[in-house]
Amino acid sequence: SLSRFGYVAGGADTIVNAFLESVGPKGTLVMPAHNHSWVGAAPFDPSARHTHVGAVSRAFLAREGVVRSDHPTHPVAAKGHLAQFIVDGHDHTMGPMARSGSYGKIADAGGKIVLLAPLSSNTTIHAGEMWAETPAPGVMVHFIKDGRRIEAEVPRVPMHVAAFASVNRA
Numbered sequence: 001s002l003s004r005f006g007y008v009a010g011g012a013d014t015i016v017n018a019f020l021e022s023v024g025p026k027g028t029l030v031m032p033a034h035n036h037s038w039v040g041a042a043p044f045d046p047s048a049r050h051t052h053v054g055a056v057s058r059a060f061l062a063r064e065g066v067v068r069s070d071h072p073t074h075p076v077a078a079k080g081h082l083a084q085f086i087v088d089g090h091d092h093t094m095g096p097m098a099r100s101g102s103y104g105k106i107a108d109a110g111g112k113i114v115l116l117a118p119l120s121s122n123t124t125i126h127a128g129e130m131w132a133e134t135p136a137p138g139v140m141v142h143f144i145k146d147g148r149r150i151e152a153e154v155p156r157v158p159m160h161v162a163a164f165a166s167v168n169r170a
Contacts, residue, residue, distance in 0.1 A: 002015065002054060002055040002056050002116075003054075004116060004117060005116075011055065011059070012054075012055040012056045012058065012059035013059050015056050015059070015116075016056060016059045016060050016063065019114070020079070023080060026080075026081055027080050027081065028078055028079065028080030028081050028082040028083055028086065028109070029060070029078065029079050029080055030076050030077070030078040030083075030086055030102070030106055030111065031053075031056070031057045031060050031076065031077050031078075032051075032053045032057060032074070032076055032077075032123055033051040033053065033057050033060075033061055033068055033069075033075045033076055033077040034051060034052050034053050034073065034074050034075065034123070035050065035051060035052060035072060035073065035074075035075060036052055036073050036074075037072040037073060037141050037142060037143060038072075038073065038139050038140060038141050038142075039140040039141065039142050039151060043072075043142040043143050043144055043149050044072035044073075044075070044141070044142070044143040044144065045143070045144040046068055046070050046075070046143070046144070046145075047144075049061040049062055051077075056116065057077065060077055060079070061077050063079060065079050065083075066078065066079045066083075067079070067083050067084055067087050068087060069086075069087035069088075069090035069091065069101075069102050070087075070090065070091040070092070070143075071090045071091055071092065071094075071096055071101070071102070071154075072091075072092050072141040072142070072143040072152075072154065073096050073139070073141060073154060073157060074096030074097070074123070075087075075090070076090065076102045076103075076106075078102075082105075082109055085105060086102050086105045086106060086109075087102060089101065090102040092141060092143065092152045092154050093155075094154075094155065095130055095136065095154065095155050095156030095157060095158075096126070096130075096154070096157060096158070097123075097124075097126045097127040097129075097130040097131075097158065098130065098156070099130070099131050103124065103127040104127075104131075107127070126158035129158055130156060130158060134158075136156040136157055136158050136159065137156075137157065137159070138153045138154060138155045138156065138157060139153065139154055139157045140152075140153055140154075141153070141154050
């Protein structure tokens with residue numbers, strides 16, 4: 001969240017530039033690009049560069065060479081050596097944090113998390129919940145594919161039923 005920094009000369013692009021410089025030409029930068037496109041909200045259009053997670057992610061999505069996963073609720077955006085590998089296959093057929101999806105690939109690659117928000121906003125906690133087989137319901141989503149609106153059920157979508165703050169203190 002850019003607002004957590006206060007004034008930053010150059011805004012969100014300055015943050016994105018710093019991350020890209022940090023990972024270097026051989027690294028890969030991945031950011032959340034969540035849309036939460038369950039039925040009742042706008043359908044997810046993978047070609048659009050919109051996200052619900054703030055200015056930094058929007059600035060990253062606008063960069064040349066950034067690819068995005070097709071997951072309608074919790075897509076990720078990536079740029080770099082492993083970018084296409086990380087986004088491939090992460091779509092409506094799997095839970096957002098499925099072990100075989102983008103979050104699992106990031107973990108397998110030894111990825112590191114830089115949190116620019118309060119600990120209570122750490123989406124990766126849901127990956128732990130999912131990988132531990134915590135029960136989670138499916139949700140109806142909709143997305144645009146080949147110019148058509150499609151409805152489908154995404155399995156095992158984590159819900160915010162408990163306060164993350166208590167998990168982060170553990």
